[in-house]
Amino acid sequence: MSKAVEKVDDATRDFLDNMVETMHAMNGIGLAAIQVGVPKRILVMDLGKGSSRYPDEGQGKSSPLYLINPKIIDASEELSPYEEGCLSFPGQYAEVWRPAKVKVQYLDYLGKEQVLKAEGLLATCVQHEMDHLDGITFVDHLSALKRDMIIRKVKKSQRLKDDDL
Numbered sequence: 001m002s003k004a005v006e007k008v009d010d011a012t013r014d015f016l017d018n019m020v021e022t023m024h025a026m027n028g029i030g031l032a033a034i035q036v037g038v039p040k041r042i043l044v045m046d047l048g049k050g051s052s053r054y055p056d057e058g059q060g061k062s063s064p065l066y067l068i069n070p071k072i073i074d075a076s077e078e079l080s081p082y083e084e085g086c087l088s089f090p091g092q093y094a095e096v097w098r099p100a101k102v103k104v105q106y107l108d109y110l111g112k113e114q115v116l117k118a119e120g121l122l123a124t125c126v127q128h129e130m131d132h133l134d135g136i137t138f139v140d141h142l143s144a145l146k147r148d149m150i151i152r153k154v155k156k157s158q159r160l161k162d163d164d165l
């Protein structure tokens with residue numbers, strides 16, 4: 001379980017900048033701090049310049065969002081499906097149903113309180129990344145059968161990679 005950030009300072013901002021760089025380098029649209037080994041309630045997203053998988057979202061322009069201590073304060077009853085992937089499960093995708101719209105309260109890059117109103121891919125992405133902060137990944141939303149299949153595939157491809165070394 002990731003811990004809340006107590007103070008947003010220059011060290012936090014350096015870390016946020018590094019996270020965005022890492023996310024872009026991995027061609028992702030979201031990244032949680034725990035995915036780079038830091039158990040803090042921090043995530044970054046960039047739907048503008050993330051991924052060839054979502055070409056309609058941005059036009060290739062970077063527009064990073066920095067969310068510190070995010071909290072869902074409202075979620076729609078209506079759910080919507082999205083074919084999700086995750087940098088922690090390379091090459092694996094599966095449909096996950098989540099609230100179609102959410103409001104998220106968070107601290108921004110400067111430590112100011114903000115509210116994000118998200119729908120569509122942004123709503124999916126922020127809920128996916130917030131799950132990471134609580135040790136939950138998208139495969140936890142799937143049936144045990146599908147989850148095991150994805151975990152087996154990822155382990156197998158990691159083994160193949162290790163064999164190359």
Ligand code: NI
Pocket residue numbers: 085086087088128129132138
């Ligand atoms: Ni993920």
